[in-house]
Amino acid sequence: MSDKRQRARVQGSWAKPLPKQPRAAAGAVSNVNSPASWSIGSEQKPFDFQQPTKNVRDAPAEQLIDCAGDYDISRGPSGVSRLRLTPGFLAQQEADWIFTKLLAELPWSQKTNYRQGDAYEEPRLTCWFGELPYTYARSTLAPNTQWSPLLLSLREKVQEACGAGCSSFNSLMCNLYRDCKDSIGWHSDDEASLGPAPTIASVSLGDTRVFSLRKQPPPEENGDYTYVERVRVPLSHGALLVMEGATQDDWQHQVAKEYHDRGPRINLTFRTMYPEPQGHRPGSKLRFTANPS
Numbered sequence: 001m002s003d004k005r006q007r008a009r010v011q012g013s014w015a016k017p018l019p020k021q022p023r024a025a026a027g028a029v030s031n032v033n034s035p036a037s038w039s040i041g042s043e044q045k046p047f048d049f050q051q052p053t054k055n056v057r058d059a060p061a062e063q064l065i066d067c068a069g070d071y072d073i074s075r076g077p078s079g080v081s082r083l084r085l086t087p088g089f090l091a092q093q094e095a096d097w098i099f100t101k102l103l104a105e106l107p108w109s110q111k112t113n114y115r116q117g118d119a120y121e122e123p124r125l126t127c128w129f130g131e132l133p134y135t136y137a138r139s140t141l142a143p144n145t146q147w148s149p150l151l152l153s154l155r156e157k158v159q160e161a162c163g164a165g166c167s168s169f170n171s172l173m174c175n176l177y178r179d180c181k182d183s184i185g186w187h188s189d190d191e192a193s194l195g196p197a198p199t200i201a202s203v204s205l206g207d208t209r210v211f212s213l214r215k216q217p218p219p220e221e222n223g224d225y226t227y228v229e230r231v232r233v234p235l236s237h238g239a240l241l242v243m244e245g246a247t248q249d250d251w252q253h254q255v256a257k258e259y260h261d262r263g264p265r266i267n268l269t270f271r272t273m274y275p276e277p278q279g280h281r282p283g284s285k286l287r288f289t290a291n292p293s
């Protein structure tokens with residue numbers, strides 16, 4: 001290939017010839033040292049750079065949590081929001097075996113939720129264990145006390161790891177993300193039936209998915225999440241994540257869809273449920289947040 005042709009080649013295709021520049025009128029100044037100017041056609045206009053008067057606002061950088069440890073992600077009037085991550089909480093072979101068994105044996109089904117009167121199917125499969133029903137997004141998972149020996153021993157192991165304050169997980173929400181298109185939208189686990197400042201312990205099995213958190217914006221932001229703090233926690237096969245303190249009050253979380261293939265993932269969230277407070281509509285929130293999807 002000639003040198004000229006080689007230079008004209010752009011990323012595997014051929015460069016289009018550049019449009020002809022209008023010739024500068026005779027006497028027109030074309031000098032990099034003169035004040036900045038821009039042109040439309042042959043017309044030249046002076047351009048004065050103005051320093052912006054308003055402060056330009058940057059969103060805070062997203063924080064990545066991917067190592068074992070306790071992380072205080074915020075501290076506010078409602079208290080400390082704490083995440084405790086233990087990657088490899090279950091050893092690889094144990095996690096493989098549990099994953100295969102739960103995928104095959106749990107009574108997975110697709111829940112129908114309601115938003116402003118419209119029904120929609122959750123983009124994942126779920127099943128629920130506990131003596132009490134669990135209502136969220138205007139639909140109820142019926143009580144189910146059929147804990148298998150495997151689920152009971154997992155609960156034991158999780159409670160031991162969580163220590164004091166986690167000895168009474170009486171309920172388990174199981175989520176199955178079949179592929180990269182399955183997800184759970186932004187929400188907080190803050191139904192009144194979970195009590196104030198709930199501790200929630202979540203075990204992940206199968207393909208890694210990103211668990212994201214975003215801070216609740218202050219009231220003056222009118223529900224705008226543009227500038228809030230964000231945290232990203234990749235949850236791998238066998239990982240344990242515990243959310244504590246004010247995490248459900250002050251943060252929302254989600255597992256978003258992904259645009260690359262993902263294998264199935266199971267998430268088990270152990271919780272302590274209380275009977276719905278008297279006079280409360282089932283599933284009502286301690287404070288208002290959007291429904292998960």
Ligand SMILES: O=C(O)CCC(=O)C(=O)O
Pocket residue numbers: 173175184189202211235253254255267269
């Ligand atoms: O799949 C996960 O890691 C999160 C599940 C979740 O947010 C929930 O069950 O409320």
